[in-house]
Amino acid sequence: MRVGVIGASGYVGGEVLRLLVNHPDVEITAVTSRKHAGQYLHRIQPSLKGFTDLTFSELDYDKLSDKCDLIITAVPHGNATEIVKAFYDRGIRIIDLSADYRLHNPDDYTKWYGWDHPHPDYLEKSVFGVPELHRNKIKNAQLVSCPGCMAVTSTLALAPLISNDIIDTKYIVVDSKIGSSGAGAGAGTAHAMRAGVIRPYKPSKHRHTGEIEQELSALAGSSIRVSMSPHAVDVVRGILCTNHTFLKKDVTSKELWRIYREAYSKEKFVRLIRDQQGLYKFPDPKFLVGSNFCDIGFDIDPDNNRLIAISASDNLMKGAAGSAVQNLNVMHGLDEMVGLRYTPLTPV
Template sequence: LLSKSVYGVPEFHREEIKKAKLVSCPGCMAVTSLLALKPLIDNDLIDTDHIVVDSKIGSSGAGAQVNAGTHHAMRYGVIRPYKPAKHRHTGEIIQELSRLSKKNIKVSMSPHAVNLVRGILTTNHTFLTKTIGELDLWKIYRQSYKNEPFIRFIKDKKGLYKFPDPKFLIGSNFCDIGFDIDEDNNRVVALSASDNLMKGAAGSAIQNMNVMFGFDEMDGLKLTPLTPV
């Protein structure tokens, strides 16, 4: 089945999904990270041997089965690392970025459970192989996703909400992306946030279904986040 299936991220594989009989929907942390990293890989900007993904995720990321770690009495006030090495979503990120770059990408990923019900924030640490300024990097991101209905960009100079925050994505299929450049260490920190039950799960499934059957890609997904800014 693996040889017949298509990895279900339309921003990566829209044309293949249109022809597919079987689509494999992505892991929630994987898709959120991949969308932030894709423009950097496409434009050969970063060291592909040193990509570090730090993810924070709410309790619903553990699925419907109840366990001690999903009870909020046990989650309250904690930032709990789980599977800090070799998390299963790492393989998805490596697979897709390696396909894009035609290289054997190396990715380290460490997820953390936090005191949320739903929502993901990924902080993707990458190291530049060439010098690039903020404006030029913005142009690359905007060009990469100019026709994508579910990608938004967040970066303000002032205020509380300078970067992506999952709070403002709950109930929507959007993935918000931002970045910062650390010139002292030749590093780009690419940030991305999503609702793990939407873009990270059911929303992606509906989006893929729409693409497969020729519907408007946004059908059933034109939902405003529950907490708009």
């Protein structure tokens, strides 16, 4: 298939290209950047040197529609609304990595992003790009919107608990830790600003909360509210979500493992962590770098009737580019592992 990448000069766009140059069923036919048009990709994404001689081009809807069967957008939030609509109207399939079409309710954009969505009628055309939850819809979708990195990591841990109605949906607290690459390729990622830091940067009202609430509410069949507090930490890649919930009834560890196995035993990119000894009893993003896996584990606090669901991922992979390629595979009837069969890098 012929694939074009819009906005490929940042971390996410570069990661998309890293995966696509090794994908056996993909030909990259266009890569755009307003700032770097005319330059070789490897000048901006040096890891691609020797893998492609492509140059960045300007965004031209008609030319790209002739050259591409599918477009992946990796532009900042708010910048994809017109791009996605333009390609959608031309009949091109799209995988969008921005937040611009993730939320189905137009009012949620006012609430979480502070602006009115210019094309609210297109929101219902978009499928939320989590194959583990929406695989059948993704197969035939023209527009797939990849989830936020913390949203997918938390949602995968919480979804089976909601589906099995074992937790109190009034009290869900998500504590997230995320590496510097989650902030994008801007000045805020400077070493002096990030080294040694453990910084709460949005203790309440983080935008990914809306995505988690949307997905969990759909599973529950009723409105669910989530409290979420993310922290920036001194790693480059990785997310750790500690999801605090409270049980409706007594549940054993054995019963919880059964619930998670029933949900994910056939999923190629969800791994259940249940080691009983050693240092690595729970998910750790350090051992997920460069891979598309989401690791999930849990612990039970019987004194407080609390169930702690713990999940980890690489924010640039399962949290972004890896999800995009996984969705691409689903949309084209390919094995979901194609182009993503990477073991995590270690040590890092």
